[in-house]
Amino acid sequence: MIEVKDLHKSFGDSEILKGITTSFEQGKTNLIIGQSGSGKTVFLKCLLGLFDYEGGSISYNGKIFSRLSEDEKRNIRAEIGMVFQGSALFDSMTIEENVMFPLRMFTKLNKNDMRERADLALKRVNLDTAHNKMPSEASGGMQKRVAIARAIVNRPKYLFCDEPNSGLDPKTSIVIDNLIKEITEEYKITTVINSHDMNSVMEIGEKIVFLKDGLKAWEGSNKTIFRTDNEVVTDFVYSSNLFKKVRKMYLEENS
Numbered sequence: 001m002i003e004v005k006d007l008h009k010s011f012g013d014s015e016i017l018k019g020i021t022t023s024f025e026q027g028k029t030n031l032i033i034g035q036s037g038s039g040k041t042v043f044l045k046c047l048l049g050l051f052d053y054e055g056g057s058i059s060y061n062g063k064i065f066s067r068l069s070e071d072e073k074r075n076i077r078a079e080i081g082m083v084f085q086g087s088a089l090f091d092s093m094t095i096e097e098n099v100m101f102p103l104r105m106f107t108k109l110n111k112n113d114m115r116e117r118a119d120l121a122l123k124r125v126n127l128d129t130a131h132n133k134m135p136s137e138a139s140g141g142m143q144k145r146v147a148i149a150r151a152i153v154n155r156p157k158y159l160f161c162d163e164p165n166s167g168l169d170p171k172t173s174i175v176i177d178n179l180i181k182e183i184t185e186e187y188k189i190t191t192v193i194n195s196h197d198m199n200s201v202m203e204i205g206e207k208i209v210f211l212k213d214g215l216k217a218w219e220g221s222n223k224t225i226f227r228t229d230n231e232v233v234t235d236f237v238y239s240s241n242l243f244k245k246v247r248k249m250y251l252e253e254n255s
């Protein structure tokens, strides 16, 4: 469980996050959605402990991050897996070495144990035979799986994914979304995913936080998003013609 209270984050004079309060439950895929520039990545980097913030608090299973000692902060960071936008694999390392990287950073496991863990993580994302390939030899979808394997290799309690579908075709996107959802449920992880993709909303949006200009404009789920009259949300949702049609059908059926 992650609880965010009145989070404020500025760069110089420009306030990017203007007081966000929400919470993310364990075992759930929580989505942050909103237009480009609304503050999703900045928010996720605050959760990741990469950014300092001027106001508010973030707590991880009840521990308020800013009040922890450096050692305790490091322990929380070790419990976080991150899938960066565009996969962000290390080009000069094999796929297996990429996946082992967090274990080198955060554990004292010996090489054999690291190999074993990396192998399990790669198998979990259905990559059984790619260990010795270089990232450049893998397709976009495969690279995304490697990034997920790297994020889960140290058995995280928290998993953050920034636009995991960017650059993927719609079919591969759904496979990746569902893989993240399955892993979240299986390992009981608290997962937060940044997205601006309505397909993800429909497929895995159990809990959705809608950001607009650094504020939480709406909160709900894929079951309630079609019922809201909140214009900020409807503008976003029905910016695609497909969903305009779905809404029309829904309203006709329920009238």
Ligand SMILES: Nc1ncnc2c1ncn2[C@@H]1O[C@H](COP(=O)(O)OP(=O)(O)O)[C@@H](O)[C@H]1O
Residues within 6 Å of the ligand: 011, 016, 034, 035, 036, 037, 038, 039, 040, 041, 042, 043
């Ligand atoms: N390191 C930074 N320094 C200054 N401004 C930043 C920085 N990172 C992001 N911003 C600004 O914060 C706003 C929100 O950005 P971002 O969180 O990346 O949006 P999103 O991920 O929703 O597209 C943008 O106006 C962006 O220019």
Ligand SMILES: [Mg+2]
Residues within 6 Å of the ligand: 040, 041, 042, 162, 194
């Ligand atoms: Mg972003």
